Amino acid sequence: MIFSKQTVRDIDVERQTVLVRVDYNVPLKKDGSIDDDLRIRASLPTLEYLIERQCKLVLISHLGRPEGRDQSQSLAPVAARLAELLGRPVKFIDDCVGDKVYQTVKHAPCGSVVLLENLRYYAEEEADDMEFAKNIAKSTGANLFVQDGFGAAHRAHASTHAITQFLPSFAGILLEKEVTMIQRSMESPARPFVAIIGGAKISDKIDLIKRFIDKADTILIGGAMANTFLQFKRYDMGKSLVEPDQEEILRDIYELAAEKVGPENVDDFLVLPKDVAVSEDVDSPDQVRREVTVEKIAEQERALDIGSQAIQQFCDVVAGAGTIVWNGPLGLTEIETFSIGSARIALAIASNTEAVSIVGGGDTADFVLKWCGGDDSSFTHISTGGGASMELMSGKKLPGVESLLDAYGQRVVH
Numbered sequence: 001m002i003f004s005k006q007t008v009r010d011i012d013v014e015r016q017t018v019l020v021r022v023d024y025n026v027p028l029k030k031d032g033s034i035d036d037d038l039r040i041r042a043s044l045p046t047l048e049y050l051i052e053r054q055c056k057l058v059l060i061s062h063l064g065r066p067e068g069r070d071q072s073q074s075l076a077p078v079a080a081r082l083a084e085l086l087g088r089p090v091k092f093i094d095d096c097v098g099d100k101v102y103q104t105v106k107h108a109p110c111g112s113v114v115l116l117e118n119l120r121y122y123a124e125e126e127a128d129d130m131e132f133a134k135n136i137a138k139s140t141g142a143n144l145f146v147q148d149g150f151g152a153a154h155r156a157h158a159s160t161h162a163i164t165q166f167l168p169s170f171a172g173i174l175l176e177k178e179v180t181m182i183q184r185s186m187e188s189p190a191r192p193f194v195a196i197i198g199g200a201k202i203s204d205k206i207d208l209i210k211r212f213i214d215k216a217d218t219i220l221i222g223g224a225m226a227n228t229f230l231q232f233k234r235y236d237m238g239k240s241l242v243e244p245d246q247e248e249i250l251r252d253i254y255e256l257a258a259e260k261v262g263p264e265n266v267d268d269f270l271v272l273p274k275d276v277a278v279s280e281d282v283d284s285p286d287q288v289r290r291e292v293t294v295e296k297i298a299e300q301e302r303a304l305d306i307g308s309q310a311i312q313q314f315c316d317v318v319a320g321a322g323t324i325v326w327n328g329p330l331g332l333t334e335i336e337t338f339s340i341g342s343a344r345i346a347l348a349i350a351s352n353t354e355a356v357s358i359v360g361g362g363d364t365a366d367f368v369l370k371w372c373g374g375d376d377s378s379f380t381h382i383s384t385g386g387g388a389s390m391e392l393m394s395g396k397k398l399p400g401v402e403s404l405l406d407a408y409g410q411r412v413v414h
Helices: 038-042 044-053 076-086 098-106 130-140 173-187 206-215 223-234 249-262 261-268 308-319 340-351 363-371 386-393
Strands: 002-005 016-019 057-061 091-093 113-116 144-147 170-171 195-196 217-222 275-279 290-293 302-306 323-327 358-359 405-410
Touching: 002 144, 002 170, 016 044, 016 130, 038 044, 038 076, 044 057, 044 076, 044 173, 057 249, 057 290, 057 363, 076 113, 091 098, 091 261, 130 275, 144 249, 170 173, 173 206, 173 275, 173 386, 195 308, 206 217, 206 249, 206 386, 217 261, 217 308, 223 249, 249 261, 275 308, 290 302, 302 308, 302 340, 323 340, 323 363, 323 386, 340 358, 340 363, 340 405, 358 363, 363 386
Parallel strands: 016 057, 016 144, 057 113, 091 113, 144 170, 195 217, 195 323, 323 358
Antiparallel strands: 002 405, 275 290, 275 302
């Protein structure tokens, strides 16, 4: 697999001041502690590589969507967790530009790590503002920029895009791994290639669905997205969440599928659940999981998970796969009663030890990591980026990758 950008391993970084864009947009608990540190742990290979070479590291990230300064979305808890993982102090600065940043970085010793405050405290970050990016570069005194925040690489923001106008810019180890793993799974998959797609909206994943139709051998469809497919096929979905005004899009999807596999084989290629788990009151603390075939959903019921027949069918397909790419939960995983389908699929993927398995970021990664207790060793790759992984799977270019320096010649990544 060819990675087309220069990486941090292609240059002499010894004792340089390096500005590293990480993605520490981690979920926080109500008490402000970190709920899941996947993205922090994923950044360690790049940071440790640079520390070993006595670099002075200045880390920048966003967290959440604050409107101005919001202490509940400060990166201070991240600094504490990062220090634990690195086994060394991490200096936290409560700003990301200005003289305080400049003086702290200037007097920091080589091999030290400094984490700056939430970039999104400044509206200029999301505006891809050139002056803000220039100010970050100037305030940190960095010699070069390393993009390792894959989860933000699909955004053209000041810290992912504009910053590359002011500093020589390279890919980090995580970014290279994410791009290479996902592109390889889509471009040269081991067969059969099984795509699993869930979540709520078809409209958010049109390009992804079309790319799966082009590349995959079987597509398994679950989640609320399946409700919209089933209604298109004239099933009464009761009170289920169904995305409106998708008939034309779905018609195009089925036409593309028919062109690929033939009209008579479409239902074996785009696989919908034959049964679902339903409930009348999703907010009730006493949830009862009732399973029905898709022909028998009552008027007051909502489909909230795939049913036992569908679970078995999906698991059988997964068991024979050579490559599995999963994007989107198959049920309402926030409620344990309706996370059974996703849990069984996760187990089926983990049990297929011969397959290459890629779990898209976002809600899917969050669920899988909770399901496996943080031990992701049974999966080939769990992505740190939801939107970024989906756009890359869809064949789109990522601004935070495209703006990096091109590799000299073509370097093959194994």
